[in-house]
Amino acid sequence: MTPTDPEPEDAGPPTRRRPGGRTARIRRQVLDAVLTELGEHGYDGLTTDTVAARAGVHRTTVYRRWGDVGGLLADVLDAASDDDWQPPDTGSLEADLTALNEEIQSALTAQPPIVTALIAASFRSEKAAHAQQRLWEDRYARCEIVVDRAVRRGELPPHTDARRLLVAATAPLYHHLVLLRTPLDPQLPRQAARTAALAAGAGAFAEPPSASDT
Amino acid sequence: MTPTDPEPEDAGPPTRRRPGGRTARIRRQVLDAVLTELGEHGYDGLTTDTVAARAGVHRTTVYRRWGDVGGLLADVLDAASDDDWQPPDTGSLEADLTALNEEIQSALTAQPPIVTALIAASFRSEKAAHAQQRLWEDRYARCEIVVDRAVRRGELPPHTDARRLLVAATAPLYHHLVLLRTPLDPQLPRQAARTAALAAGAGAFAEPPSASDT
Numbered sequence: 001m002t003p004t005d006p007e008p009e010d011a012g013p014p015t016r017r018r019p020g021g022r023t024a025r026i027r028r029q030v031l032d033a034v035l036t037e038l039g040e041h042g043y044d045g046l047t048t049d050t051v052a053a054r055a056g057v058h059r060t061t062v063y064r065r066w067g068d069v070g071g072l073l074a075d076v077l078d079a080a081s082d083d084d085w086q087p088p089d090t091g092s093l094e095a096d097l098t099a100l101n102e103e104i105q106s107a108l109t110a111q112p113p114i115v116t117a118l119i120a121a122s123f124r125s126e127k128a129a130h131a132q133q134r135l136w137e138d139r140y141a142r143c144e145i146v147v148d149r150a151v152r153r154g155e156l157p158p159h160t161d162a163r164r165l166l167v168a169a170t171a172p173l174y175h176h177l178v179l180l181r182t183p184l185d186p187q188l189p190r191q192a193a194r195t196a197a198l199a200a201g202a203g204a205f206a207e208p209p210s211a212s213d214t
Numbered sequence: 215m216t217p218t219d220p221e222p223e224d225a226g227p228p229t230r231r232r233p234g235g236r237t238a239r240i241r242r243q244v245l246d247a248v249l250t251e252l253g254e255h256g257y258d259g260l261t262t263d264t265v266a267a268r269a270g271v272h273r274t275t276v277y278r279r280w281g282d283v284g285g286l287l288a289d290v291l292d293a294a295s296d297d298d299w300q301p302p303d304t305g306s307l308e309a310d311l312t313a314l315n316e317e318i319q320s321a322l323t324a325q326p327p328i329v330t331a332l333i334a335a336s337f338r339s340e341k342a343a344h345a346q347q348r349l350w351e352d353r354y355a356r357c358e359i360v361v362d363r364a365v366r367r368g369e370l371p372p373h374t375d376a377r378r379l380l381v382a383a384t385a386p387l388y389h390h391l392v393l394l395r396t397p398l399d400p401q402l403p404r405q406a407a408r409t410a411a412l413a414a415g416a417g418a419f420a421e422p423p424s425a426s427d428t
Contacts, residue, residue, distance in 0.1 A: 175388050
């Protein structure tokens with residue numbers, strides 16, 4: 001599904017291949033067009049034709065490489081992992097989680113609402129749903145270092161389940177802003193971070209040591 | 215929007231009104247048909263015509279009372295609050311929250327997936343979104359007694375913010391099952407409940423006393 005094969009374009013005669021050049025540029029144009037269309041018109045306004053027109057590429061290029069709207073959305077989500085994003089490193093668990101939650105809150109309340117539109121689209125397309133899952137998996141995996149650092153600083157016991165702690169810290173943001181649709185609460189990032197940090201300190205995410213550690 | 219006006223039906227001559235009788239019965243038939251159609255075909259298969267056909271009522275009845283699919287979904291969600299549901303009362307905060315989370319997990323993983331289909335539909339229709347918000351508000355408000363009871367038993371400090379505690383306890387269920395779409399984890403209801411209870415015990419949801427209490 002992902003457009004990794006550098007086929008020659010349909011516009012014009014075959015040219016010498018520059019791996020990553022033309023293919024990467026067209027991918028960027030098309031994915032930018034998807035985001036713009038999604039921000040302006042939402043999922044219902046998104047078609048391969050409108051994306052091709054906005055990107056300035058031939059519609060058959062979009063069709064051949066991405067197949068349909070689900071394929072376009074999946075590639076937008078997959079492309080989002082292709083960055084060097086790292087979680088905040090402030091020196092304390094609670095402050096790291098607060099800063100992370102502030103990033104999440106900003107993303108979920110940005111205008112145009114690209115991130116929430118992508119989440120909404122994941123209920124419409126299996127391909128987008130799987131890509132959204134992969135993106136969250138990537139982000140949570142990258143965030144585990146926040147917990148590792150807190151363990152190394154002695155803030156948390158060893159054998160703390162990083163993923164459970166991270167989900168506890170961040171889930172209230174998604175719950176309020178995506179599902180409950182409550183008004184923006186500037187205290188929420190800090191409160192949810194503090195809740196998770198207090199629970200962690202009280203042993204909520206402690207795992208029994210695995211056999212290999214004994 | 216809600217079908218409260220007991221207009222005479224369009225089928226047959228006007229009859230003597232039996233308040234709540236025929237109107238309530240037709241509402242029940244129509245809302246049951248919405249749930250069945252939604253479970254079988256999802257939002258995209260839902261039209262006022264298919265609902266009318268399945269309910270065995272005239273299409274203009276559905277159109278006049280509910281307007282469109284969004285109106286039908288909103289009334290399904292509003293009708294869901296019209297029950298005597300109460301949260302579990304087991305004698306301890308953690309066990310109450312665990313039992314509540316088990317109810318949520320069951321609802322979110324049931325087949326056919328009515329609850330998740332309604333949540334997904336709330337991204338398609340403003341009317342459904344507002345009704346989903348009202349339903350959650352109703353449910354969280356009813357659950358506050360779980361926290362009140364824990365305060366009265368001395369498990370929690372007075373001035374505990376019940377809503378924040380309840381959202382912390384339940385948000386990981388929605389996050390995993392609706393957004394992250396992780397495989398069912400039978401430990402999750404208990405773990406999320408225990409996390410919130412431990413955080414509460416550590417003062418995560420403590421509010422300063424209000425002026426009226428001093």
